[in-house]
Amino acid sequence: MMAVIRLDNVSKSYGETVVLENVSLTIEDNEFLAVVGPSGAGKTTLLRMLLSQEAPSSGRILIDDAPIAAEPMPDRGVVFQRYSVLPHRTVIRNVMTGPEWLAAPFTGRVMGRARAALKSRARNMLDRVGLGDHATLYPAQLSGGQQQRLAIAQALMMNPKVLLLDEPFGALDPATRRAMHRLVLGLWAEHKMTVVMITHDLSEAFHLGTRVVAVEKRRHDPHAPHRYGSVITTDFDAKPRLARQIARAPA
Ligand SMILES: Nc1ncnc2c1ncn2[C@@H]1O[C@H](COP(=O)(O)OP(=O)(O)OP(=O)(O)O)[C@@H](O)[C@H]1O
Numbered sequence: 001m002m003a004v005i006r007l008d009n010v011s012k013s014y015g016e017t018v019v020l021e022n023v024s025l026t027i028e029d030n031e032f033l034a035v036v037g038p039s040g041a042g043k044t045t046l047l048r049m050l051l052s053q054e055a056p057s058s059g060r061i062l063i064d065d066a067p068i069a070a071e072p073m074p075d076r077g078v079v080f081q082r083y084s085v086l087p088h089r090t091v092i093r094n095v096m097t098g099p100e101w102l103a104a105p106f107t108g109r110v111m112g113r114a115r116a117a118l119k120s121r122a123r124n125m126l127d128r129v130g131l132g133d134h135a136t137l138y139p140a141q142l143s144g145g146q147q148q149r150l151a152i153a154q155a156l157m158m159n160p161k162v163l164l165l166d167e168p169f170g171a172l173d174p175a176t177r178r179a180m181h182r183l184v185l186g187l188w189a190e191h192k193m194t195v196v197m198i199t200h201d202l203s204e205a206f207h208l209g210t211r212v213v214a215v216e217k218r219r220h221d222p223h224a225p226h227r228y229g230s231v232i233t234t235d236f237d238a239k240p241r242l243a244r245q246i247a248r249a250p251a
Contacts, residue, residue: 002029002064003161003194005050010059011229012045019045021229022059025213032188032195034209034238036202037216041230043198046215047164050196063162084154085139091150092135095122098158122157128183129153130176144171149180156187163188165197169204181208205238212236 005027012020019042027033035043048054049061052069061068086094096118101108103118110118126132129149131142139147148171155163168184169177185208188195199205205212214234221227 004029004064005162005194005196006062006065008060008062010049010056010061012042012049012054013057013229017226018229020215021231023215023230023232024059025232025235027194027196029194030188030192032208032210033197034205034212035196035198036200036205036212036214037230041215041217043215044166047166047196047198050162050164085147085151087139090136090138091131091142092119092122092126094139094150095125095153095157098154102158125153125157128187130179145173145176148172149176152180152184156191159191160193162194162196165195167198167200169199169201184208209238212238 005025007023007025007027010020010023011018023046035046037043045054049056050068052071084098086097089097096110097108099118099121100110103110103114123132123135126135129152131146131149131153134142134146139150142150148168152165152168165184169180172180181204184195187193197205197208199208212234213232213236215230216233217228217230218233219228
């Protein structure tokens with residue numbers, strides 16, 4: 001399962017406002033890319049383009065050398081942890097929903113043994129994100145941090161090739177945050193997915209990322225603040241995990 005993402009001179013404007021300008025970036029298979037940058041720099045816009053929720057104004061995006069899907073399609077293996085929780089479904093049904101629609105695109109219902117297998121996988125995933133005791137609750141009955149963990153569990157149930165995370169740990173207390181870091185790193189290593197994560201926390205970026213890029217404006221025009229978009233100003237090879245694996249490897 002490979003996923004190399006290539007952005008080739010990608011720009012994005014909304015009307016007169018240039019958000020991103022000529023961004024070229026190759027994200028290697030199994031990379032954990034952390035994206036940092038000031039508020040409004042266009043980080044979420046970048047993720048939405050990787051999900052095909054937005055089209056580039058110019059340039060192109062390729063996944064494994066093929067143009068990205070024209071519409072968001074989870075079966076292409078790109079999932080976003082945001083906006084996927086359905087309020088009228090219990091926690092466990094929420095976690096089962098994605099794989100159900102994938103298996104039964106018309107009815108969204110899986111029956112019999114396949115359903116039992118899916119349910120057990122869902123329970124296992126809920127245990128891993130610490131929501132095992134909350135399976136029958138509704139999202140509104142969860143805390144903010146628990147809702148974030150539910151969204152992450154939902155995304156991971158799709159076994160994505162590419163996982164997009166937009167400030168996934170923002171609302172969590174430090175202990176839960178550390179537990180989620182371990183979980184995501186474990187699943188990343190296990191499933192060999194490519195992760196693109198936005199964070200405002202530099203230490204988190206360097207702790208989790210194999211690579212850290214900063215997205216920000218390099219040029220400003222005081223008379224026309226929207227004239228220039230953001231570019232990648234820093235591209236840092238972090239590779240902490242690789243270094244750690246080498247350090248841990250038996251001689
Ligand atoms: N649909 C849209 N229509 C018009 N402008 C938009 C649209 N989406 C985003 N923008 C503009 O694009 C710019 C970048 O927004 P974006 O959400 O990508 O920034 P960000 O780096 O993710 O910021 P933050 O860190 O605050 O989340 C902002 O100026 C925003 O107003």
